[in-house]
Amino acid sequence: MGKKNNTDFSHKGERTMENDVLSPKVKKIARDDVEIKVHYVDSLGKDITQPTTIKGHYLAKLDIPWKEIPGYVLSSVTNFQQTFIPNSDGIYLVYANQLSAPVIVYHRNTDGNLIADPQYLLGELNRDFDTQPLEEANHFLVRSPRRAKGQFTKRVQEQEYVYNVLPIKNYKINKNLFIETTDNVNVYSQPLSKTPLEKTLPYGTTWKAYRAVQETYNNTIWYNLGGNTWIPSTENIKLQIIKQQSSRQEMLNSPLAQAANNISYTYSVIDNMDINRSVKVLYYDDQFITAWKTPYGDMDNQRYRGGQDVFVKKIVQLDNYSVWAELDDGYYVESKYLNL
Structure with a gap:
C-alpha cells in the first residue's frame, strides 16, 4: 500500500488543480478606467491654464497633451510617465515666462x-x-x-x-502765416529728413512761412522758413496769421506815426519810451534771435548772438501787449530777449 495520490486527472488524462487552489483574495488586475490629471503651471506652481484629465486602459501608452501657451515656453516635467498607471498626484508641466521678439x-x-x-x-x-x-x-x-x-x-x-505714390504733396498756406516757437525746436534741411540741423530755433521767436508740403500718409506738415530751412508741425510751434501792411500805409494809419517810424503791423502802438543804452542778448553763445525790419513785418537775415551787446534806442508797446526794442541799426527785436 502506498501513499494515496490526490491528484485528479481529466478524462483526457490532463492534470487539473482543485477548485480551492485559487483563493478568493487573489484577483486579476484588468482596469480600463485609469485617470491622470495633467497640470500646466508656472515656475511657482501656479496654474496658467485649466488642467486636463486623460483616461486610458491600465498599462496602455500615455500621450501627454502638450499645450502651446502664449507667453510661455515648456521648461520641465514633474511626475513624467509613459503608460497609464495610477498617479494620484498627476503630471505637472512647468512653463517659464518668455518674451517674444518684435x-x-x-x-x-x-x-x-x-x-x-x-x-x-x-x-x-x-x-x-x-x-x-x-x-x-x-x-x-x-x-x-x-x-x-x-x-x-x-x-x-x-x-x-x-x-506707388510720392511721399509728400504741396500744402496750401495763408500768405500771412507765421510760425511761433513755444520751445527750442529742431529744424531740417528738407522735408522728411530724420537728422536736424545743428542749430535750433530759440523759444518764443516768430518766423514767416513761405510754403509748405504735407506727408502723404499722415497729417505732418513741413513749413519752409526760407532757403533750406524746414520745420515740421510735430515740433512745439504755434501758427499765427499776421496781416502785413506797407510801411507807408501803416504810418498813415497810426496816430503815433511820428514816434514809431517804419513799423508795419496790424496792431496799434499804445506806448513808447526812449532807452538809448547798450544791453545784452539773453541767450547762450551758440544761440541767435531774429531781427525784424518792422514788428511782425519782414524778417531779415540779420541775427543777434546770445551774449552780444546791442544798443536800444527805444521800446514800443503794441495793443496785443507785445513789446519791441528798436535798435540803433534800424532793426527790431522782441524786448523779452534783452536784459532791459
Whole structure:
C-alpha cells in the first residue's frame, strides 16, 4: 500500500488543480478606467491654464497633451510617465515666462523710401499677430507681405508694404502765416529728413512761412522758413496769421506815426519810451534771435548772438501787449530777449 495520490486527472488524462487552489483574495488586475490629471503651471506652481484629465486602459501608452501657451515656453516635467498607471498626484508641466521678439512692419514707396515710421508690433510668445497696410494709403498699395499673419517667436520678423505714390504733396498756406516757437525746436534741411540741423530755433521767436508740403500718409506738415530751412508741425510751434501792411500805409494809419517810424503791423502802438543804452542778448553763445525790419513785418537775415551787446534806442508797446526794442541799426527785436 502506498501513499494515496490526490491528484485528479481529466478524462483526457490532463492534470487539473482543485477548485480551492485559487483563493478568493487573489484577483486579476484588468482596469480600463485609469485617470491622470495633467497640470500646466508656472515656475511657482501656479496654474496658467485649466488642467486636463486623460483616461486610458491600465498599462496602455500615455500621450501627454502638450499645450502651446502664449507667453510661455515648456521648461520641465514633474511626475513624467509613459503608460497609464495610477498617479494620484498627476503630471505637472512647468512653463517659464518668455518674451517674444518684435514684428517690424515697413511702409515704403516704389523707390524703397520709408513713407511712415516703422511699426513695432509686440506680443506674447506664440500669440497671433496680423499686420495691415496704412489705411489712408490702402488704394495706393502695390505689394503686400507674403504672409501678413503669423505668431510671435523668439526671432525678429519683418513685414513690408509697398505703395506707388510720392511721399509728400504741396500744402496750401495763408500768405500771412507765421510760425511761433513755444520751445527750442529742431529744424531740417528738407522735408522728411530724420537728422536736424545743428542749430535750433530759440523759444518764443516768430518766423514767416513761405510754403509748405504735407506727408502723404499722415497729417505732418513741413513749413519752409526760407532757403533750406524746414520745420515740421510735430515740433512745439504755434501758427499765427499776421496781416502785413506797407510801411507807408501803416504810418498813415497810426496816430503815433511820428514816434514809431517804419513799423508795419496790424496792431496799434499804445506806448513808447526812449532807452538809448547798450544791453545784452539773453541767450547762450551758440544761440541767435531774429531781427525784424518792422514788428511782425519782414524778417531779415540779420541775427543777434546770445551774449552780444546791442544798443536800444527805444521800446514800443503794441495793443496785443507785445513789446519791441528798436535798435540803433534800424532793426527790431522782441524786448523779452534783452536784459532791459
